[in-house]
Amino acid sequence: MFAERGQSIALGIGFPLILVVLWHVLVIATGTQLVPTPYQVWRMMVDFSVGGVYDDAFSGTILTHLLASIQRVYGGFFLALLLGVPLGLLIGRVRAIRQLLDPTLSLLRPVPVTAWLPLSMIFFGLGPRSAVFLVFLGAFYPILLNTTFGVRSVDARLFEAASMLGCDGSRMFRQVVLPASMPAIFNGIRLGNGFAWILIVVGEMTGVPTGLGSVIMDGRTLSRTDLVITGMAVIGISGFLCDRVIVAISNRVLRWSPQHHA
Amino acid sequence: MPEAGVEVGAGPGDLFLSISDVSKVFEAGADRIEALHHIDVGIAKGEFICLIGASGCGKSTLLRIIAGFETPTTGQVLVGGRPIQGPGSDRGMVFQDYALFPWLTARENIAFGPRQKGLAQDRIRAITGEYLDMIGLTRFADRFPYQLSGGMKQRVAIARVLANDAGILLMDEPFGALDALTREQLQAELLQIWARTHVTIIFVTHSVEEATLLGDRVVVMTAGPGRVEGDIPVPLARPRDVSAPDFNDVRRGLTRRLRR
Numbered sequence: 001m002f003a004e005r006g007q008s009i010a011l012g013i014g015f016p017l018i019l020v021v022l023w024h025v026l027v028i029a030t031g032t033q034l035v036p037t038p039y040q041v042w043r044m045m046v047d048f049s050v051g052g053v054y055d056d057a058f059s060g061t062i063l064t065h066l067l068a069s070i071q072r073v074y075g076g077f078f079l080a081l082l083l084g085v086p087l088g089l090l091i092g093r094v095r096a097i098r099q100l101l102d103p104t105l106s107l108l109r110p111v112p113v114t115a116w117l118p119l120s121m122i123f124f125g126l127g128p129r130s131a132v133f134l135v136f137l138g139a140f141y142p143i144l145l146n147t148t149f150g151v152r153s154v155d156a157r158l159f160e161a162a163s164m165l166g167c168d169g170s171r172m173f174r175q176v177v178l179p180a181s182m183p184a185i186f187n188g189i190r191l192g193n194g195f196a197w198i199l200i201v202v203g204e205m206t207g208v209p210t211g212l213g214s215v216i217m218d219g220r221t222l223s224r225t226d227l228v229i230t231g232m233a234v235i236g237i238s239g240f241l242c243d244r245v246i247v248a249i250s251n252r253v254l255r256w257s258p259q260h261h262a
Numbered sequence: 263m264p265e266a267g268v269e270v271g272a273g274p275g276d277l278f279l280s281i282s283d284v285s286k287v288f289e290a291g292a293d294r295i296e297a298l299h300h301i302d303v304g305i306a307k308g309e310f311i312c313l314i315g316a317s318g319c320g321k322s323t324l325l326r327i328i329a330g331f332e333t334p335t336t337g338q339v340l341v342g343g344r345p346i347q348g349p350g351s352d353r354g355m356v357f358q359d360y361a362l363f364p365w366l367t368a369r370e371n372i373a374f375g376p377r378q379k380g381l382a383q384d385r386i387r388a389i390t391g392e393y394l395d396m397i398g399l400t401r402f403a404d405r406f407p408y409q410l411s412g413g414m415k416q417r418v419a420i421a422r423v424l425a426n427d428a429g430i431l432l433m434d435e436p437f438g439a440l441d442a443l444t445r446e447q448l449q450a451e452l453l454q455i456w457a458r459t460h461v462t463i464i465f466v467t468h469s470v471e472e473a474t475l476l477g478d479r480v481v482v483m484t485a486g487p488g489r490v491e492g493d494i495p496v497p498l499a500r501p502r503d504v505s506a507p508d509f510n511d512v513r514r515g516l517t518r519r520l521r522r
Contacts, residue, residue: 157361160331163349165426166378175374179365256365256406 036226044226045233058215058227066234068210069200072128076135076203077196084140084192085185088147093177105144113138113195114202121206131203131211138199139192146191150184151177183260186250190262193246197239212238278307278462279328279430283337286323286488296487297323300337303481303490305464307429310456312477313466314520320488321466325432328464329355341430351375354423356433360415362407368418369394369403375426393421396455413444420452424459433465437472449475453500470520474513475502482519492519 020038027037036044047053051060090097091105113134124130154177162176204213212231219227247262254260286298297320305311313321326332328339330349338345341352362371372393376386394400397417407415416436423431437445449472456463467473473480474496482492496512503509 155361157357157359158363160329160349160355161357161361161363161422162374164329164351164353164355164428165375165422166351167374171378176363179363182365256408258408 034225036229041226041229041233044224044230048227048230048234058218062234065210065212065215065231066238068128068208069204069212069235070238072131072203072211073135073196073200075132076137076199077139077193079132079136080139080143080192080196081189084143084188085147088144088185088188089151089173089177089181091144092148092151092181093173109141109145113199117202117206126207128208128211130206131200131208131213134203135196135199138195142191142195143185143188146184146188147181150181150188153184154180183254183257186246186254186260190243190246190250193242194239197235197242200235277304277340278309278342279305279464280340281305281324281328281337282340284324284327284334284339285336286320286327286332287335298327298334299487299489301488301490303493305462308460308462310463310476310478311465312473312480313464313483314468314470314473314480314516315483315488315491316485316520317468318488319483319485321483322434323488324483325355325434325464325466328430329353329432331355351378351426352428353430353432354426354428356416356419356423356431356436358435358438360407360412360419362415362418362422364407367404367406368399368410368414371407371418372421372425374422378426389425393425396424396458397421397451411444412440413448416440416448417451420455424455424461429461431461431463431465433463435466435468438467445472452476470513470516471504474498474509474516475504480516482516484520484522491522494519 024038027035043053047055047059049060049062053059087101091101092098116134116137117130120130120133124133158176158180159172162172167175200211201213201216204211205217208214212235216228216231219225219231251261281301281303284298284301285296288295288297301320301324303311313324315321323332327334328346330346330353340346346353363374366374369390373386373390376389381389390403391400394403397420399414399417399421402410402414407418410418419436420431437448440448452463453476455461463476465473465476467476477496480492480494480496481490482494483489484491494516498506498509498512
């Protein structure tokens with residue numbers, strides 16, 4: 001048991017450590033000026049977090065940018081959740097709504113979210129609202145599709161069992177459809193959360209002054225690759241931590257179904 | 263003689279559940295499959311009826327029609343003189359694969375029916391406690407279905423329909439997925455529950471021995487299309503002894519009818 005856990009930790013941490021060492025060796029061996037060493041990125045990260053290294057416009061600004069990004073990520077994400085879950089339930093359960101919406105949604109779905117960037121800038125202007133919209137689009141489809149799938153794949157026997165016990169109509173929806181779809185809904189929520197963090201960089205390319213995406217864009221414009229990588233790392237870590245929170249909630253809600261535990 | 267003292271062919275006034283002229287045709291494209299061909303069976307209150315037959319004889323379809331999950335192509339099913347209209351809480355189905363709500367604990371599964379009726383919380387708690395006790399699962403009340411064995415799950419499924427006050431238990435090969443020891447145990451428990459609650463039971467099985475052990479009457483069905491081949495009283499006193507010679511005689515008789 002402990003040995004297994006130890007091995008899991010050693011392998012899980014060991015592999016990225018080897019990658020960092022490889023990164024360092026390759027930068028030194030090739031003598032490139034374009035890519036910083038891990039140590040230079042580390043110094044940038046410290047400066048970005050608490051300042052005291054370069055003392056420039058980016059020093060000690062991590063919280064400002066992180067909070068701005070989190071607001072947009074979760075603004076868009078919760079919009080997607082609020083719209084995607086009820087709509088997915090309806091599409092899965094009500095045939096007329098499925099016939100009404102499914103063809104349109106299927107046509108719009110293959111359009112990459114990034115392709116919406118110009119239009120969203122026309123709709124919402126150059127600012128955070130555009131970012132929220134793009135994040136929303138990215139998180140919406142996985143949540144919607146998984147919810148619909150969850151509703152469609154509820155075991156027909158459970159409906160029979162519920163109806164013979166006197167359950168019908170809206171109670172059937174609340175007491176059978178919703179709980180039975182929960183594993184699929186959480187699957188969608190996890191995927192949606194991932195897409196939301198992916199799209200925040202695209203969303204913050206739209207000319208907003210704060211946010212991790214804008215830090216990466218600034219880093220690129222200023223040829224400060226250490227800043228670019230620092231922004232990437234903060235996004236990666238934040239997305240990962242948020243995913244762990246979702247997994248913890250999901251494991252709690254789905255404690256009746258250990259096969260759905262992550 | 264059957265202990266319940268039921269006469270075969272009792273007058274319509276004595277019938278609790280009456281299946282009259284029920285046929286079922288499934289149409290899939292150009293194919294027309296007659297699953298049931300003009301079935302007539304009458305069942306008295308408190309009777310234990312076993313439906314037996316080879317696979318494809320329509321016994322499960324008949325049970326699903328009684329449950330209200332399927333509508334018959336011709337004929338009707340009357341309960342207490344009234345034709346059934348879809349599923350209802352007077353008839354409770356016990357499925358072979360349990361069909362428990364996996365997100366509810368054993369206790370909550372049993373409470374599902376009473377909750378639909380909007381009973382008061384303490385009333386629901388009392389009913390649930392009573393049936394948990396009856397099936398001997400009080401200690402496991404707060405487990406989820408995945409934490410229960412097959413036998414325990416089927417006990418919960420039985421308690422779930424009893425707690426809902428179902429007067430008729432429809433059981434579709436309920437013990438078919440269980441190992442032999444658990445099956446014997448559950449057969450004995452079911453007979454005890456039946457004696458205690460006086461419910462009417464329609465029990466689908468493909469085991470001649472199980473039908474002989476449990477039924478007041480055994481309705482033998484044959485396939486292609488599903489028809490009633492015989493409606494045979496089981497003249498054995500309860501408790502029945504599977505190793506007794508007269509038990510064997512009945513069983514042999516039933517097997518012969520099945521092969522016909």
